[in-house]
Amino acid sequence: MTAFPGSIAFDEYGRPFIIIKDQEKQSRLTGTEAIKSHILAGKTLTKILRTSLGPKGLDKILVSPDGDITVTNDGATILKKMDVEHEIAKLMVQLSQSQDDEIGDGTTGVVVLAGALLEQAETLINKGIHPIRIADGFESAAQFAIGHLNSIAETFPFDQNDLEPLIKVAMTSLGSKIVSKCQRQMAEIAVNAVLAVADLEKRDVNFELIKIVEKVGGRLEDSTLVNGVVVDKDFSHPQMPKVLKDVKIAILTCPFEPPKPKTKHKLDVTSIEDYRELRKYEAEKFETMVQMVKDAGATLAICQWGFDDEANHLLLQRNLPAVRWVGGPEIELIAMATGGRIVPRFEELSSEKLGYAGIVRELTFGTTKDRMLVIEECANSKAVTVFIRGSNKMIIEEAKRSLHDAMCAVRNLICENSIVYGGGAAEISCAIAISNQADRISSLEQYAFRCFSEALEVIPLALAENSGLPPIKTLTDIKSKQVAENNSALGVDCMLQGTNDMKQQHVLETLHSKKQQIQLATQLVKMILKIDDIRSPADSEI
Template sequence: MALAFDDFGRPFIILREQESKSRLRGLDAHKANVAAGKAVARSLRTSLGPKGMDKILQSPDGDVTISNCSTALSHSPPNDGATILEQMDVDNQIAKLMVELSRSQDYEIGDGTTGVVVLAGSLLEQAEKLLERGIHPIRIAEGYEMASKIAFDHLEHISTRFEFTAANIEPLVQTCMTTLSSKIVNRCKRMLAEIAVRAVLAVADLERKDVNLDLIKVEGKVGGKLEDTELIYGIAVDKDMSHPQMPKRIEDANIAILTCPFEPPKPKTKHKVDIDTVEKFQTMRGQEQKYFDEMVQKCKDVGATLVICQWGFDDEANHLLMQRNLPAVRWVGGVELELIAIATGGRIVPRFQELTPDKLGQAGLVREKSFGTTKDRMLCIERCANSRAVTIFIRGGNKMMIEEAKRSIHDALCVARNLIRNNSIVYGGGSAEISCSVAVEAAADRYAGAEQYAIRSFADALDGIPLALAENSGLPPIDTLTAVKSQQIQENNPYCGIDCNDVGTNDMREQHVFETLIGKQQQILLATQVVKMILKIDDVITPSEF
């Protein structure tokens, strides 16, 4: 960078970007890419498992966040790998690929975001050793692809199916409890798991094995305890009645959902109104009153007993609505308005002239919920005509707990959805990875060529997950892993894993530690695909200081 001056003496800056760039090719580029991916995985490795360590993150504006910690100094602590990576300031392009990997796992499955990054880091670490031995990256990638298919099929072999119904939700609850075990809300994991399962079953189509999570709304309100969290079979809106004297409870409500305001039409900007006498003012006021009367009367004529409006209305319209005994709610957001329309079976009406009785939504109960001695209120629309829409209402002592509980509930909802799509499970605690590692190692002898080395390295990389679990639990990692792997082989028991919680048994069936089959398969496939992508990059332009 240099400072120069133009003909008029004005300074300008010359950037010599090309001089500060260097080009990495071949093996140097591969090693640089692997190092960047390993650095991201190393930062998350110690956070894996129910006893994972915390991370402290400092934002550019100075806010400090401690992950997985109830004493966080900011309002938004991360609870899993995807959230930690999103808050990290990542500049390297390969590191950004790892962030996208975690985000993809979170979007597809909702759980296993830390494990997928740790697995990818282990694969890159093993690939680095193969690169130093002179094996071509393409051969490594092909070997990893073969090994991932072996692991994928083996997961199908060791998976367990369980049948559940709306009356027997215990298997779903147990699996969701496994997801919540490593979160800050684990003291209430049983209650939150039951709420998540009931919410998913309320919106699920069990015949088609389909779940629309958009019908589940998660709301939070500061105050109370986490134990006060409840499931509302309907919609909860963070609004209250527009007038304090309006009724707070409406039975068998007919709801008019409007996107038009209770106010007279406004004149165009190029026009103006001159009022210079009392008579003109009275005439204008009477005309406004007429507009208000017509709007309210149209709502009353179609049989509406509650009006929910996207826009606001002034005090005169509000007072008139109260006098005409027509409760109203104003300033309801567009997303909430759509949820209310879905739940009540109503239609969103853009103009009063289009309001008809068949466009009204029906709800068995609309009530205003207040919170203790505070003035906070919330509107609950329950027993709706289309009751598939539900709301999980979370309470907590501060905003940090609310946000943490929301993310934890999201993970549990995704796990329950995946189990409804495919009710196959594998057992956690690293047991599935150890079993796959043994199977991949045994299958490597069937392949000739350099791919055999990559397949064996894939098996070693799978051991990275149980090693990290043992290390984070304070156990001797190598001794613990070899003991568990030997137990699996001798007893032919693929359910033996790492006893992270010191229960006294390595059998994950007895500990009720479950994971969804499709989640574990997706974890292995995503990690393999991203590592293959990184290995195929052989030309990188980076700043010289890198």
């Protein structure tokens, strides 16, 4: 029974309501104080992520309630696995997630930028400027920044015969990850996987055709890209052939077993003759099912459900290799890759519904004789599988996240081949342009523009700080060089290559990603500045 800090009364209709005691002693933050409380929550969350920004960013270790350990510096993953209570902090988590869903990269940077904007907004509130004026000023500054990004953007040279530029972009994305020791190999896997499923005419990439399969054991260097489908299953009988060529595949979602009596009916076996009749009926049904598959011309049966030993033995005798207990997503991917149709009933099976694969082989590896099935040279060669190996589950999970980020970076360049330079170069260029624009504004918006400019500088400051460089000196040097040389490609030399020119270091970011970061961060800050109260159901009078 729940205890309430009050008593229950009833109205004239007999409906209960609670009289809350000491209501006048309870406080609620409203107005400016509430906004400052929201800003504090956002800043606190940002401080956690700020140290993970950049190629030299630090990793976070996260322990789930079940004791599972995650080690990562991926902003979206850190926030997703954190136990966040404050409502504004939850909005920051959703901000990172939306950046991850839309772009797949820049999840840490967007939260750091939002936190910096909140910090600057607090300064303006303390000066007596109304939050709505600040929000509108930030919106205008964001639009100006996006316009400036369009002016400094360059076209990325993309040629299917020369993949080196794309590989370098993928390597940039992988530079801060655990997999950086085999950076080149993982970058090549990411580029080849994306190009295999890309429609270059429509500039579209279907990530559903890229399946990532992991297996604990081996080294990261053993990871590979398979032009087909890898299924974590083996042939249903150990004596079935391990390699099949020119395979016609029947993809079934019906089990190899006789029909069972419905729930309303009962089958009584009272004598040996009855039992023999039942066995004969089952054997005939098995024969009929196998014959239907053979008559359709199939040389391999892939079944979503299982079948018993009798059916398995019969399949072996009739020279029909089979795979059982294949999951729904794998069944769909096999159907897409092989050009086959998923068949729910044996009676509907025909030669037109069969899928085709050039080779189906059983892959054996590891000291425990682990087996997996590889379906290659499919009719629709667009489906590919990235097969990841690693010494433990933690490294494999981080490798999956890293590869996803790299593939998203390549996908973004194929969809829109406009780039700006990374290492904080684009942010510094925008900050200089917005600061100059603020000098031309006579209204109150000039304060918001200057604060937006200072917030953008937090990104290169954090990059320099995480790389062990003196942050303020590094930032001022780069700003003065950008102004003097009129070169928007100068950024923070995080990898200590000896040059601040990101064009030489080939540190690139897609224009779409950078614009999305600024837009999302500004929209969230604008929303937070307009929330002057949080009323939860527990606070309401009943």
